[in-house]
Amino acid sequence: MNPFVPHQLQARGLTLRMGERTLVEALDLSIQPGECWLVLGENGCGKSTLLATLAGWLKPATGSVRLDNQALGNWPPRQRTLALAWLAQHDDSPFPLTVLEKTLTGRHPHLGRWDWESADDIALAKQQLARLDLAGLEARDLATLSGGERRRVGLAAVLTQQAPLLLLDEPLSQLDLRHQQQTLAVLREERQAGRALAVVSHDPNHAHDFASHVLLLFGDGRWLAGPVADVLTAEHLSALYRYPVTALQRDGMAWFVPA
């Protein structure tokens, strides 16, 4: 891993609206180096909207997103992307694109206008692909891969960017059980290296051994944020999903299942 400057990302009084609906109201959040935030909530509750806003793609209705105490919009795009990487929910290309080409796009912020991807960049991209069990697929066209494989390629591109802050919108969706665990292990390594992560997921159990904090979005403006132990309870999750959830204890950890 390259050494990097730690950054912190803050949301201050962030209100997100979609049409008439208020998704999130006055959210205060601070993502520090080494923290991993798991973002949970129903479909359409504003998880992706929040990540897109934290990435500077969408403008909040009110409030601000600050990167190192400076408004995100004031950062020059290139400096911003050296600090902050964002895996959007959909990133399908209508054109033919190989796995390696897609992964190398992560190097764009590191290259000057006239630079070309170097052998080091290619080695780094291949290394990230190998970590996500994609070695050997470098030359394949993305369109020929399965949904889960494409998702992992997207994540490999984001890791190749080597930004200290990672905003990941459902990186584990469409992945099978083994690849989910493998990918979680990779993200855990990133966190241990000092990176900060915000990860959208639909499985509260992904928090185990992985998340330090949890953000629950109720979709009607209410939100709940804090350390895993405080926020991740059967009671809160039942309210969040509007469906009874119970905690099963195993090896001293709570596993959440529909009741």
Next chain:
Amino acid sequence: MTAPLTRARLALTLIAIAALTLCAVVASLCIGSTSYRPWQLWDGNPDAALVRDVVFSLRLPRTLAALAVGGLLAFAGTLQQILLRNPLADPYVLGTAGGASVAALLALLLGMGAGALALPAGIGALLTTLIVFALAGRDHSTRQTRLLLTGIALASFCGALSSLLLSLAPDGLLRGMLFWLLGDLAGAHWRLAAISLALLLALVWPFARDLNLLSHGMQSAHALGVDPRRLRWLLYLVASAATAVAVTTAGVIGFIGLIVPNALRIALGHDTRLLLPASALTGGAVLLIADIVSRVILAPQQLPVGVITALAGVPLFLWLLQHRGVQR
């Protein structure tokens, strides 16, 4: 393509395409109502001076015009495909060329000289691109059917407007106006087209890696530090300008902007750093070959080159449409 693009592969590929283009140029100069062998131009034969005259004052300008116009169309097609994130976009299919031609016809009808038509044609091209985008630009579905249908509807509308203007035109203007509908390289002026192509290519190429990212998606482009909104304006303007110059030079010639970039994507991959210059070169070569065919196929009669490109282009367009339908 298996390996990522390198500078060396870029240069080698362009040299190879340039060599093939040169072959087409030699063929274009030698083939015609009288055909020559290349060496006849400089042998001691008393006819050599006459031959040189025919080749350099008649065939060379037409050849250069074909190269420049074909290059502009393929270049504009590549840019519009990236702009709309749809491989089926093309100045002809989306009505950009039609808009340019209607505006030029209108200007002719209002008494503007044939030399000053690039400006109204440019405005027409820009307007049609904007209309297509305003009506269908928010179509975020993967297939973007609405976008394509809007473009095709607009293209038909421009065709109808052109016919209307033609039927209103006095007989004296009719012959000159008909040229705009068919697409013809006879008597085309190559200088403006060639200079425009070189300038526009030089303007856009430095942004080629940004364009790669934009073509993968607006959000991922933003996530990697590209300002998609600003870049898209550049694409609008440049694609419209390229189309306008192509149309004012040679009338409406269809499908070069569709065939060439898509064929090159299959052969060379989608890296815009290679695709842009390769499209410009290959587009020129393809239009030149179409022009040779149009001169030879019913010789001594010459067909408008637009007829040839449409005859070859429509089946290919339909094939692409089918192919994509299966893949997605």
